Amino acid sequence: MPDTDNVISAYPSKIKDLSTLFNEHFECIDGLAEKFKAALKEHIVSDFFQGDEDEKTILLDLSNQIAAIKNKDDLFGVVHASLETLFNVQGFAIIVVNKTNNIHRVYEFGQETYHPNGKSLNDTAFETVSISKSVLMQLAAISGPVVIELAEAIDLFPDMAYLHTCKNKGVDKFAVITLEAAGDILGYLLLTTELLATEALRINLLAGVCSQLSIALSNIILIEEVLRWRNEMELLLSVNTAIASVRSTEELAKVIKDQLKQLLGCSHTLIAVRDANKHTVSAFLLDEDARAKAHPAYSDAKDGQYPLNDSVLQQAMNSDLPVWFDLDELVSQPDVPLYIKINHESGLKELIICRFSKGEDVFGFWLLYFEEKQLITESKLKLIQSLSYQLCISVANIIANQEIDRYKRQLEEETIYLKEEIEVNQNYAEIIGESPAMQRTFRLVTQVSRSDSTVLILGETGTGKELIARAIHNNSPRKNKLMVKVNCAALPANLIESELFGHEKGSFTGATERRLGKFELANNGTLFLDEIGEMPLELQVKLLRALQEKEIERVGGRGTIKVDVRIIAATNRDLEKEVDEGRFRSDLYYRLNIFPIHLPALRDRKEDIPMLATHFIHRYSKKTGRQITTLGNKALQDMMHYSWPGNIRELEHLIERSILLSSGDALKQIHLPTTKPGHIITTTNWEVPLKTIDENECEHILRILKYCQGRISGQGGAADILGVPASTLNSKIKRLGIKKEHLV
Numbered sequence: 131m132p133d134t135d136n137v138i139s140a141y142p143s144k145i146k147d148l149s150t151l152f153n154e155h156f157e158c159i160d161g162l163a164e165k166f167k168a169a170l171k172e173h174i175v176s177d178f179f180q181g182d183e184d185e186k187t188i189l190l191d192l193s194n195q196i197a198a199i200k201n202k203d204d205l206f207g208v209v210h211a212s213l214e215t216l217f218n219v220q221g222f223a224i225i226v227v228n229k230t231n232n233i234h235r236v237y238e239f240g241q242e243t244y245h246p247n248g249k250s251l252n253d254t255a256f257e258t259v260s261i262s263k264s265v266l267m268q269l270a271a272i273s274g275p276v277v278i279e280l281a282e283a284i285d286l287f288p289d290m291a292y293l294h295t296c297k298n299k300g301v302d303k304f305a306v307i308t309l310e311a312a313g314d315i316l317g318y319l320l321l322t323t324e325l326l327a328t329e330a331l332r333i334n335l336l337a338g339v340c341s342q343l344s345i346a347l348s349n350i351i352l353i354e355e356v357l358r359w360r361n362e363m364e365l366l367l368s369v370n371t372a373i374a375s376v377r378s379t380e381e382l383a384k385v386i387k388d389q390l391k392q393l394l395g396c397s398h399t400l401i402a403v404r405d406a407n408k409h410t411v412s413a414f415l416l417d418e419d420a421r422a423k424a425h426p427a428y429s430d431a432k433d434g435q436y437p438l439n440d441s442v443l444q445q446a447m448n449s450d451l452p453v454w455f456d457l458d459e460l461v462s463q464p465d466v467p468l469y470i471k472i473n474h475e476s477g478l479k480e481l482i483i484c485r486f487s488k489g490e491d492v493f494g495f496w497l498l499y500f501e502e503k504q505l506i507t508e509s510k511l512k513l514i515q516s517l518s519y520q521l522c523i524s525v526a527n528i529i530a531n532q533e534i535d536r537y538k539r540q541l542e543e544e545t546i547y548l549k550e551e552i553e554v555n556q557n558y559a560e561i562i563g564e565s566p567a568m569q570r571t572f573r574l575v576t577q578v579s580r581s582d583s584t585v586l587i588l589g590e591t592g593t594g595k596e597l598i599a600r601a602i603h604n605n606s607p608r609k610n611k612l613m614v615k616v617n618c619a620a621l622p623a624n625l626i627e628s629e630l631f632g633h634e635k636g637s638f639t640g641a642t643e644r645r646l647g648k649f650e651l652a653n654n655g656t657l658f659l660d661e662i663g664e665m666p667l668e669l670q671v672k673l674l675r676a677l678q679e680k681e682i683e684r685v686g687g688r689g690t691i692k693v694d695v696r697i698i699a700a701t702n703r704d705l706e707k708e709v710d711e712g713r714f715r716s717d718l719y720y721r722l723n724i725f726p727i728h729l730p731a732l733r734d735r736k737e738d739i740p741m742l743a744t745h746f747i748h749r750y751s752k753k754t755g756r757q758i759t760t761l762g763n764k765a766l767q768d769m770m771h772y773s774w775p776g777n778i779r780e781l782e783h784l785i786e787r788s789i790l791l792s793s794g795d796a797l798k799q800i801h802l803p804t805t806k807p808g809h810i811i812t813t814t815n816w817e818v819p820l821k822t823i824d825e826n827e828c829e830h831i832l833r834i835l836k837y838c839q840g841r842i843s844g845q846g847g848a849a850d851i852l853g854v855p856a857s858t859l860n861s862k863i864k865r866l867g868i869k870k871e872h873l874v
């Protein structure tokens with residue numbers, strides 16, 4: 131109930147004037163004045179009660195409308211309507227303060243909104259702007275409605291379109307009213323002060339509107355939070371499903387590109403994993419869209435190996451939560467890592483790093499770069515953390531799959547070698563030779579086998595260099611590991627490096643998968659470098675380095691890999707001569723020539739021929755199902771007088787062929803080749819071989835086939851030279867039992 135005396139005393143001059151008038155002119159006015167006073171009092175009281183009732187009704191209406199509000203569009207509609215009706219307000223702004231990382235949303239609403247950057251109302255309403263810490267502090271000092279100058283308000287919120295609109299309209303003062311709910315400051319309402327001056331008596335009404343507004347605002351913030359959370363959960367679920375089905379780095383890169391980057395609003399991401407040495411990390415998954423790609427140092431940075439304990443990674447390694455970095459601050463510190471430097475110089479502002487760990491073991495990191503500052507909210511950090519757990523599992527799976535693939539390939543290759551070894555062991559079960567030269571060789575083999583020394587086996591083709599190499603390996607402490615053979619003459623120069631040292635996926639055209647080199651495959655075993663004299667000069671340097679450092683680097687790889695390999699090299703070239711003529715590096719020659727073994731040519735140990743011949747007759751009789759029990763004297767004599775340019779291999783093949791061409795249980799004849807340049811037949815007791823027409827024909831066809839390297843048809847082919855149609859030659863070949871292997 132208002133105090134009417136006080137109200138009347140608020141109008142003293144008017145009451146005084148009235149009573150003077152009445153005193154002077156009317157005696158009876160005294161009684162009327164009392165009545166007037168009573169009436170006025172009654173009017174003021176009733177007016178007051180009416181106003182109070184209106185406000186209550188308005189607030190009740192407002193509260194009903196506010197209760198139905200679901201989003202900020204509804205809120206602006208209702209608040210605008212009530213402010214306009216109650217206070218004739220044309221425009222207002224609501225600033226919602228989000229304390230996390232000083233991110234603030236400014237919701238503006240006004241007519242004819244003007245924006246300094248020429249943006250329209252649709253662009254500016256609800257825009258998100260960041261507010262400096264000092265402004266925040268000034269705002270926090272506001273408790274009730276305060277009046278500030280327009281210039282002051284623009285200083286606080288230079289980008290607020292609403293203020294610029296007001297400036298255009300000539301408004302020079304503003305009221306700032308704090309919006310609070312349950313003791314928390316939600317934000318601020320900005321209005322013109324004109325309203326406060328003219329509606330001074332309705333300040334309570336304004337406070338009522340503001341408290342309703344605060345409730346609605348806090349509801350909207352909660353609804354928004356729930357919706358955002360629900361959206362994030364949905365996205366997280368779909369990303370999780372996508373990540374769960376990822377099997378390769380390519381698939382992972384696609385999920386990151388198509389879903390994660392958009393979800394997190396980051397410029398690019400990178401996954402780094404720990405290297406085999408366990409002290410450094412290097413890139414595992416690079417982002418194709420990395421801004422720093424144009425940076426001159428990008429290629430160095432991308433291929434770099436970074437210590438796990440560098441100033442940046444160390445912090446992420448020690449934190450269970452994602453760690454947030456300001457790149458401006460980071461680069462001002464000493465020893466800033468190259469990857470930070472190039473990203474900062476490419477305009478990136480912030481970085482979040484999550485660690486990947488299996489239990490206590492940190493095996494990698496996820497780096498997310500942002501182009502703008504202060505866009506990382508607490509909820510985004512939580513989201514990043516949840517995603518990093520999924521990514522961690524996915525990356526661990528990919529690495530495990532790669533390892534399995536690698537082992538599978540290694541196993542496949544090892545199986546090939548083991549099969550070869552079994553075959554070879556069957557072949558090489560016996561090394562035949564009783565000549566003093568071979569006995570000397572056996573002694574050397576026994577001596578060197580026990581050590582890890584590099585062995586260089588020299589000798590003409592077919593003298594048994596590989597056989598001796600296997601004997602050394604099989605008698606060495608490494609015999610339970612592989613002996614891996616590389617034929618340096620059989621590979622194109624550009625492939626030998628990858629054959630020896632392996633390659634990383636994508637290191638050259640055709641390198642579709644990471645591949646182990648022979649060095650790695652022979653780890654803890656023996657590497658047999660056959661035909662070492664054929665190795666290209668440029669690769670000789672790399673081989674020398676590998677032999678000296680005992681470590682190799684894969685083609686396209688980052689960093690070196692330690693290997694423990696025993697080297698046995700062989701050549702039929704005169705390496706000293708090769709060195710003199712500049713085709714073989716002298717330093718590599720000295721590195722290989724630690725323990726040379728010279729294998730004698732067969733012509734220099736003819737005393738071994740009968741034994742070798744018997745050995746091969748047994749082997750091939752068995753193989754062909756024949757029962758050859760005798761070697762004719764003439765056949766033996768022929769062999770003893772032949773020069774054997776192809777050495778034991780030639781002897782072996784000739785015996786096989788002769789067995790095929792013979793009949794009965796005696797091998798009476800060895801089908802030695804006729805004179806060829808360089809193949810001097812040293813037979814002293816020349817005898818005319820008594821051959822059948824078929825045998826002669828067979829020999830002649832074989833000779834021509836060899837000359838044509840097995841080509842039958844076409845110009846210059848065997849049929850062409852022999853002057854018969856290809857079909858005729860084919861049927862002759864069939865009839866005479868000539869096989870491919872006879873051409874060797």
Ligand SMILES: Nc1ncnc2c1ncn2[C@@H]1O[C@H](COP(=O)(O)OP(=O)(O)OP(=O)(O)O)[C@@H](O)[C@H]1O
Nearest residue numbers: 561562563590591592593594595596597702778779
């Ligand atoms: N002492 C030996 N006793 C039995 N067989 C032998 C002997 N020496 C070589 N051989 C046979 O000769 C064939 C060729 O031997 P090997 O491949 O070891 O020669 P190589 O010197 O390495 O030849 P290349 O220089 O052409 O590579 C083998 O199939 C093996 O059966």
